[in-house]
Amino acid sequence: MTFPSPCTRAxxxxxxxxxxxxxxxxxxxxxxxxxxxxxxxxxxxxxPAFAGTGFRTEVPAGWQDQTTNQTAVSxxxxxxxxxMLLASPDHGLVAVRTTPQPVADDQLAHYLTTVTPPGASxxxxxxxxxxxxxxxxxxxxxxxPASGAAQENEAMxxxxxxxTYEILLTTAQAGFARGAxxxxxxxxxxxxx
Numbered sequence: 525m526t527f528p529s530p531c532t533r534a535x536x537x538x539x540x541x542x543x544x545x546x547x548x549x550x551x552x553x554x555x556x557x558x559x560x561x562x563x564x565x566x567x568x569x570x571x572p573a574f575a576g577t578g579f580r581t582e583v584p585a586g587w588q589d590q591t592t593n594q595t596a597v598s599x600x601x602x603x604x605x606x607x608m609l610l611a612s613p614d615h616g617l618v619a620v621r622t623t624p625q626p627v628a629d630d631q632l633a634h635y636l637t638t639v640t641p642p643g644a645s646x647x648x649x650x651x652x653x654x655x656x657x658x659x660x661x662x663x664x665x666x667x668x669p670a671s672g673a674a675q676e677n678e679a680m681x682x683x684x685x686x687x688t689y690e691i692l693l694t695t696a697q698a699g700f701a702r703g704a705x706x707x708x709x710x711x712x713x714x715x716x717x
Contacts, residue, residue, distance in 0.1 A: 571709075575717070576607040576620065578685060579656075582713040584706045586613040604690065610710070616695035616703030618710060623681075623688040632681050632688075633661045639690075640679070641667055655691075656714050658682045666697065676700040678707065684716050 571582035574589060583589055590596045590609040597606045600619055608620040627635045633650040640647060644665040653662045660682025668674045674697040681690050691711075695703035 571713070574608060574610075577605075577622075578607075578687060578689070578717055579620075580715050580717055581608075581710050583610060584612070584709045587611065587706060607689075612695070612699075612703055612706050614695070614699045614702050616693060616699060616706060618703075618707055619690075619692050619694075621690050623690060625688075626683065626686055627681065627688040629659075629683055632683070635688075636661055636663055636679060636681050640665055643667065644677075653680050653682065655680075655682050655689075655711055656716050658684050658716065660689075673697065676703075678704060 571585060572589075574581050574583050574591075576591075588611045590611050591606070593609070596611075597609055600606060600609070600621075602621070604621040604623045606619060606621045608618070610618045612618075623635075636650060637647075640663065644667050647665040648663050650661045650663055653660045660680055662678060662680035664676065664678045666674050666676055675694055676697045677695075678693040679690065680692075681688055683689075691707075693703050693707045
């Protein structure tokens with residue numbers, strides 16, 4: 525019996541929530557990961573670096589960079605340019621994109637609440653976040669897809685160099701603590717280019 529890889533499960537489950545979170549009603553697309561796979565780094569190896577448009581960060585050990593997987597990226601729906609797409613070994617997904625138009629600093633909280641998907645529950649209050657010296661805001665919420673288990677999300681927006689960056693973690697509710705720890709690792713190593 526063959527089971528789907530962690531990446532396949534992560535992209536399939538997380539992209540459903542991502543579509544609900546960013547496309548607000550767009551059609552769900554099944555994601556097929558690229559045929560190339562990356563192996564988890566050995567404990568003594570440094571985390572792999574990721575250089576995106578306007579930022580650099582490190583990819584947590586065991587996570588897979590799916591940014592060049594056009595099928596996975598296009599299945600996210602929504603608008604704006606996807607700059608980074610990472611899949612965790614335990615079904616999480618972190619996507620980073622820029623918004624189509626920059627959002628004013630004093631409108632970040634309003635913007636974030638307007639892109640929260642309809643039907644989201646347990647929506648947190650807007651909280652401040654700092655990413656490498658730039659202030660932004662974040663919220664968390666739950667989405668229950670029609671054909672699946674609850675997905676927990678952490679969404680944040682921050683302005684840098686005339687762009688508004690959206691960062692979204694989507695994971696199964698049971699795996700949210702591990703996914704959030706991976707996202708924190710990404711943010712801890714984040715530097716603006």
